Amino acid sequence: MAQCDDSDMRILIAGFQHETTTFAPSLADWAAFTRGDSFPAFVRGAAMQAQMTGINIPVGGFIDAAKHHGWTLVPSCWAGAIPSSYVTEEAFERIAGAMLEDVQSALNNGGLDGIYLDLHGAAVAEHADDAEGELLQRLRALVGPGLPIVASLDLHANVTQRMLSLADALVSYRTYPHVDMADTGALAAELMARRLRAGRKEPMHARRLPYLIALNSQSTFMEPAKSLYERLVALDREHGTVLSFCPGFPAADFDECGPTVWGHGERAQAAVEALYAAVAEPTQWQGEVLSAHDAAQRALALAENAGQPVVVADTQDNPGAGGDSNTTGMLHALLAQGAGKRYPGQVVLGLLYDPAAGRAALEAGVGAEIELTLGTSVPTFSGMSDAPVRGRFKVLAVSDGVCTLKGPMMRGLTVRLGPSACLEIDGVRVAVVSGKKQLLDRELLRMVGVHPEQMRVIVVKSSVHFRADFQPYASHVLVAKAAGPMAAVPADLPWKKLSPDTRRGP
Numbered sequence: 001m002a003q004c005d006d007s008d009m010r011i012l013i014a015g016f017q018h019e020t021t022t023f024a025p026s027l028a029d030w031a032a033f034t035r036g037d038s039f040p041a042f043v044r045g046a047a048m049q050a051q052m053t054g055i056n057i058p059v060g061g062f063i064d065a066a067k068h069h070g071w072t073l074v075p076s077c078w079a080g081a082i083p084s085s086y087v088t089e090e091a092f093e094r095i096a097g098a099m100l101e102d103v104q105s106a107l108n109n110g111g112l113d114g115i116y117l118d119l120h121g122a123a124v125a126e127h128a129d130d131a132e133g134e135l136l137q138r139l140r141a142l143v144g145p146g147l148p149i150v151a152s153l154d155l156h157a158n159v160t161q162r163m164l165s166l167a168d169a170l171v172s173y174r175t176y177p178h179v180d181m182a183d184t185g186a187l188a189a190e191l192m193a194r195r196l197r198a199g200r201k202e203p204m205h206a207r208r209l210p211y212l213i214a215l216n217s218q219s220t221f222m223e224p225a226k227s228l229y230e231r232l233v234a235l236d237r238e239h240g241t242v243l244s245f246c247p248g249f250p251a252a253d254f255d256e257c258g259p260t261v262w263g264h265g266e267r268a269q270a271a272v273e274a275l276y277a278a279v280a281e282p283t284q285w286q287g288e289v290l291s292a293h294d295a296a297q298r299a300l301a302l303a304e305n306a307g308q309p310v311v312v313a314d315t316q317d318n319p320g321a322g323g324d325s326n327t328t329g330m331l332h333a334l335l336a337q338g339a340g341k342r343y344p345g346q347v348v349l350g351l352l353y354d355p356a357a358g359r360a361a362l363e364a365g366v367g368a369e370i371e372l373t374l375g376t377s378v379p380t381f382s383g384m385s386d387a388p389v390r391g392r393f394k395v396l397a398v399s400d401g402v403c404t405l406k407g408p409m410m411r412g413l414t415v416r417l418g419p420s421a422c423l424e425i426d427g428v429r430v431a432v433v434s435g436k437k438q439l440l441d442r443e444l445l446r447m448v449g450v451h452p453e454q455m456r457v458i459v460v461k462s463s464v465h466f467r468a469d470f471q472p473y474a475s476h477v478l479v480a481k482a483a484g485p486m487a488a489v490p491a492d493l494p495w496k497k498l499s500p501d502t503r504r505g506p
Contacts, residue, residue: 055412408469
């Protein structure tokens with residue numbers, strides 16, 4: 001097929017973002033995609049392109065890159081919801097239906113030269129285990145085999161053979177915390193340009209790892225991931241490829257859950273095999289996880305002589321991985337060890353999702369003392385989480401929950417978390433919100449009057465994303481395994497559909 005000039009092309013852009021923990025308690029229904037708390041609310045048409053421009057998310061990077069290529073963009077829709085259990089059939093069908101309708105309209109009115117999708121890659125719908133593969137299959141059936149479809153993926157994508165075969169090219173983030181989301185959108189634009197110039201798919205090669213990797217071990221702020229992704233970039237330079245390595249999202253119970261290495265380019269096979277050899281050694285992925293009691297005890301001891309805060313990840317209740325951000329195991333552990341008496345007003349936990357407490361604090365006002373039952377006991381893979389904390393709380397600050405993020409992740413994004421407050425019990429502060437949001441940006445604490453740099457101990461309901469904005473100011477970082485829906489150790493989960501060829505840990 002003859003090569004073509006890739007300028008003045010019409011490229012449809014759309015997005016679907018959900019990371020599904022099939023073991024979690026809460027479904028991602030249509031309302032989850034329209035609330036606009038942790039992700040932008042569902043948006044369609046020209047408003048989508050305007051809203052996503054300049055934000056550190058993949059479609060924002062693609063939009064900027066498209067301008068340099070001289071492409072005309074045809075905006076469809078973008079839908080994202082905070083990680084949770086299955087995407088409901090209704091929600092998936094509404095999102096997929098909107099995209100397919102917009103693609104058909106574009107084909108009928110001027111045609112299309114390509115489609116770019118801002119996908120996560122680990123979505124599981126009630127009626128489709130491989131949700132992204134299902135979406136790609138429907139799009140491919142509509143546009144035929146010749147129209148280029150390129151997608152960007154989250155580093156935690158569980159990349160299926162169907163996804164790889166149906167798309168012309170896929171590329172994933174290379175950082176965790178994901179500070180390169182817009183950069184990945186730009187890489188997707190590069191792959192689109194290569195595909196348009198070549199007039200055909202580039203060669204692709206892929207390898208799947210035979211085991212699951214825990215989320216906390218995947219951070220590129222630490223080894224081995226830091227060096228492995230540096231190796232990936234070096235191999236791209238050497239071979240002229242665009243490589244991706246997804247360690248996977250180890251909480252989606254379907255047969256193709258797990259890590260994958262793949263790449264595009266004339267020398268893709270050699271580059272992928274070299275990268276696979278580096279990432280596949282299993283023992284390098286093992287990491288330390290502490291019980292709630294041990295994490296609180298060690299954090300309080302370390303804080304004695306630390307000049308900067310000790311940060312503890314309450315990883316099993318991470319709302320960025322399927323938890324509801326409402327369990328109280330770490331709060332109980334801090335109170336049991338007298339954390340607030342040892343460091344009055346210098347220990348904080350957040351963000352704790354409790355709309356009733358947020359409303360009560362707002363109604364009572366700053367300075368009030370209120371009787372509350374804070375938090376929720378929720379079903380987990382190991383039984384139930386800890387009981388709520390009952391007691392008398394002082395209202396130190398209140399907020400409407402509107403916050404513009406300033407940290408490396410999602411800088412410029414405004415989140416709306418509803419009635420929010422800083423409550424204090426026995427000297428321990430709790431940042432309470434009415435919308436679910438992972439504590440990945442220090443502005444989320446400042447929103448309720450907490451100055452993180454002045455804290456001795458900060459407990460964050462997060463697994464790894466907090467490292468982007470908190471680790472540079474932390475003296476130590478610990479990972480805690482308080483009871484919650486998102487297993488820190490994949491082998492703890494009651495898998496039913498995972499491929500028998502995939503081990504549940506390294």
